[in-house]
Amino acid sequence: MAGMVAFAAELRRLLRRVVSEVLYINVFIAIIAIVGAIFFVSNAKRTGPRPKLDIPGIVLVSGALCGLVYGFSNAETDGWDSPLA
Numbered sequence: 693m694a695g696m697v698a699f700a701a702e703l704r705r706l707l708r709r710v711v712s713e714v715l716y717i718n719v720f721i722a723i724i725a726i727v728g729a730i731f732f733v734s735n736a737k738r739t740g741p742r743p744k745l746d747i748p749g750i751v752l753v754s755g756a757l758c759g760l761v762y763g764f765s766n767a768e769t770d771g772w773d774s775p776l777a
Contacts, residue, residue: 766774
């Protein structure tokens with residue numbers, strides 16, 4: 693039993709170090725994205741009336757994303773075969 697506790701503690705320490713190192717790559721990706729946006733995205737001047745907001749599209753996309761998150765969260769407990777997922 694003591695061996696399992698020591699193994700679990702060592703595994704936890706290793707995983708914490710690996711995961712934290714892997715997540716640091718997001719900082720470099722964000723820096724590259726910001727620099728790219730500064731150089732390649734221009735500020736276009738609008739010449740005409742402002743387009744209207746697409747309310748049905750907003751409702752449809754919001755409902756689809758909520759359904760996707762709901763399905764993923766239920767798939768963990770009910771399984772992928774469940775009609776709720």
